[in-house]
Amino acid sequence: MNKDPVSKNKEISISEFFNKNRHILGFESPQKSLFMIVKEAVDNSLDACEEFGILPSVTVQMEKVDQDEFKITVADNGPGIDRKEVANVFGKLLYGSRFHQLRQSRGQQGIGITAAVFYGQITTGKHALILTKKPEDDVTYRFEIGIDVKTNSGVVSSEDRQITEMDHGTSVTIWARGKYQEGKQSIMEYLRETAAVNPDMELTFTNPDGKTIRFPRTIDELPKKAVPIKPHPHGTEVGDLQFVISEAKDESISRVLQNSFSRVSSRVAEEILSLSGVEPDQKAGTLPLKDIKAIVEAFSRVKIMPPQTDCLSPLGIEYIRRGLRNVYEELRPSFYSKPVVRSPIVYKGNPMVVEAGLVYGGDLSPDEPIRIVRYANKVPLLYQQGACAVTKAISDMDWRSFGLEQRSGSGLPFGPMILLVHICGTKIPYTSESKEAIAQVPEIVEEIRQALRLSARSLRTFMRKRERRNKANEKYRLVAQIIPEISLKSGKILGVDPPDTSRTISRVVNVVLIRERIEKQSEDTYLVSGEVTNYTNEERSFTIHISPPAGKSDTEKIAVERLEPAESRPFSFTVKSELPYRETDFYVEGIDPVYVIGAEALPPDYQMKEISYEVEEP
């Protein structure tokens, strides 16, 4: 045995650790590093504004200082930071306000912005410049902040006061080595996707070439505020309860349960304790391990209400729709699914909501893997797609029956589709501190799969409909073209006037034809006009139900009465829709649908409001 290596065990400061493992914080390449700095600062601005009920105005400015050095400034109109907190907020890793709170927010760990300051310091030797003003402050505070790696603490290299025009807000300037690129996984893409689901934000971005891009505010209303909650008994481990108890030694266990957990009333506490054979009055601190275990076990056997969901702020159907439209409308997709918003699930005591939406067709390439747009707590995830629970859920699903191409029924499918998935929760299990992918926790993957299945089902309906319609239209087109031509030619040969062919068409085609034309009248109003033609041999009376796939029409149905063979009847109605309107879904009643082109049989569960799409609202 070799004895020379002396084991030099030593404590490692969290800053030293992250200095050696910068890639874990997302700083693994010069391009990605600039991206991370902008992202962390903007996420912080949006969190601060949301928490304090401010409609966010954010500016991002990038300047090239040197060959590979950039100056990045992110300024907001947020609540400002207490001057005594500045050094810690920007200079100490693992320091923050949101870690101990259960509430949906972009930041949680107290790592992000400090990591950005840290990276700037390591690569350029320069400290970050912070300007901040709270509404009640008379002056703006100006700090230069660095990080002491050995002790993981903020270093204030200068502090100053100045009069600025700022009403309230914070501005962070970081000098960092990096590389600026546009295109995929870029700062621009992050900002655009952020704007897509944060329509209450206005954002101005000046890139290093001095070009300014503005994302205007499109909604003057704050999103629903997320309220902090207490942890829920479900998902509590023995060690968690031990810890809670160690904090409150002298209180009775019944009190501790009621005070420390959400949804534990005195009645529920009693039930839990009676099941676990523990006296409600017993001092929490005196409980032996066996009792603590019994209580944790009882948690799962007692009926406890699911956690409140006001700690969450999902996007909702309207925001997803807008987001998809704002970002992808230029691709003219032929199908927008109605967004799916799932009911909350509880993962380790934390509520979580999965939302999904998809667009299909249009100018999207059918020869590439589908595009996945992932959001977690309203932040776009642009990196680490392969590691993400969302990708896993997509890859595990067989998409072939939805008209997509997929080798052997697993893996990323190919086809002209964009899938948007948003996951929000009080605690999102990211795979690393850079928060780029959601860990592949089986329960979460399964929940995403459910949302995808619902979205995809509406896609299947669309694709089937389109296929049937295309077939029928093709048949009609052929007949309606060929018969008049035969008639014309025969007439010529025989030297007689060609006979009226519409009755002949009727006999051959034997269909009722519904045709529509769509005209945009204003931003959200479309005039739909068309006619019904009876190409059958009998007089027909029936009802056409009007079902817009997006928006709402002013007419619910058209009654067609005594339509003679070869007779046409015009119709028109108006549709209000925020999404571009391309086609109405028509359903017929009172006629055998096999005779009808341009409409489907009325589904047995048809209702004007909810059409063929399956949606779960929270």
Add this chain to the structure above:
Amino acid sequence: MNKDPVSKNKEISISEFFNKNRHILGFESPQKSLFMIVKEAVDNSLDACEEFGILPSVTVQMEKVDQDEFKITVADNGPGIDRKEVANVFGKLLYGSRFHQLRQSRGQQGIGITAAVFYGQITTGKHALILTKKPEDDVTYRFEIGIDVKTNSGVVSSEDRQITEMDHGTSVTIWARGKYQEGKQSIMEYLRETAAVNPDMELTFTNPDGKTIRFPRTIDELPKKAVPIKPHPHGTEVGDLQFVISEAKDESISRVLQNSFSRVSSRVAEEILSLSGVEPDQKAGTLPLKDIKAIVEAFSRVKIMPPQTDCLSPLGIEYIRRGLRNVYEELRPSFYSKPVVRSPIVYKGNPMVVEAGLVYGGDLSPDEPIRIVRYANKVPLLYQQGACAVTKAISDMDWRSFGLEQRSGSGLPFGPMILLVHICGTKIPYTSESKEAIAQVPEIVEEIRQALRLSARSLRTFMRKRERRNKANEKYRLVAQIIPEISLKSGKILGVDPPDTSRTISRVVNVVLIRERIEKQSEDTYLVSGEVTNYTNEERSFTIHISPPAGKSDTEKIAVERLEPAESRPFSFTVKSELPYRETDFYVEGIDPVYVIGAEALPPDYQMKEISYEVEEP
């Protein structure tokens, strides 16, 4: 503006952080958690044995204690742990001996085993049991260790001494909630793949059903020991140099450079300092930022030797070959590539070596994505494949020209192939603390791609050869079957004896045919016998070069002289090969190779030892 939310900024202990983010440490599901505990303990055992020059003997024992509680014991014959260190090693996150050393090792961060103890405590409330004895100790120390989450420190709940049979070593027992499964991504798979590349280890595993599996030691020799080195100037950032300087204020900058970096001689230091306009005698502590920046910039402009590579311990060609054979021989692959060991590269001052090998065909399914076997510092990576630099390098490569199926030339290819990639380095940038995937750093991805390209090139040679051989064989088979039959039938019809057809075959086929049969004679000896037949119309003289794709033959070439049309000549030789031997590569010289079936043209650069494979040795 909403003023009620009082910002409660607070410091977060690293234990609290990891408690909330257990999935970052790999504890995201009950099954994975048991896996992590075994993995962290075994990795530690192997590191300790390697460092102290001990041939490792490890036992892993799992017992089911309860519905979902397991008792996991991992014991080794390592150097033991100083009793004063035990509480910190097992109870304090970010505490260890390898963090501040640049040397290849499995563990680096001082997180793994503490995380395992931590997870056990949280899920069962029980502390871990540690037995340890150093060779010089008279007794074995027995500890029960827990973790204080608030302060991130080890808690000793009991300490004892006992007489055991242990000579030296450490045994860790952890009680934890989890789920035991075999199959993909299991403890069994981890142990099997670990054994495959650590043939100096003997390992005994008892699963929860009491079944014992033994992985015997197959090499009685320690792998090359990795020696610690100093950081290399390449990859040093301004902040890193600032930090180095802050540690050594009064020394001259020339001294500091020579003492703190590897490969900086006094001459190199002088060159760096003259380039950056800094006096060599200047006290390091007095240098302004601008000078420090100039020095860092000069680092990349001065020629500095690459870092020593004795801090690394790559597997090497032989171990990769053995590893592939030991684990995959049951699939009877038809092709083993000669392993590729790349020259070291330097990433951020840290040397790193990429190695690769592949097997193809046999019983592997052609309808599934290829299998990727990833190792980092000799530890198999079973999770997070999608996030890994290895997967990225594979997906970015166009595999279609290598005979694999790949939609649009990117993404994971499909086909009957297993790719083994090993990356070793003094600092592997894992994507998270659970060390399951290597970050997609552009330089590393590119280096892996180079290794893959070399491996794949030998695959292409094999596939082309096989295809040509198959075609020619098919032609020969047809002719050699049909002509005698025609002769027989014609003879019958004409009532004459069928004529000898071999000359006719010669005329039609016009080839020289080399056929071989392989017979296994002992564990590593194969007798190859066969014959050369001249199915052309001329007398032929030529040389056959014998080139075994694995192993070594006792004969280098066969001289074939004056082989008459329709004449056969037998040959035989012996091949020694550790890998299963299935087929010889024959090359011909002195005959136009288009006339030859069963051999290829002699490559211009042919040499007996290195055949057609491209290999870089370190």
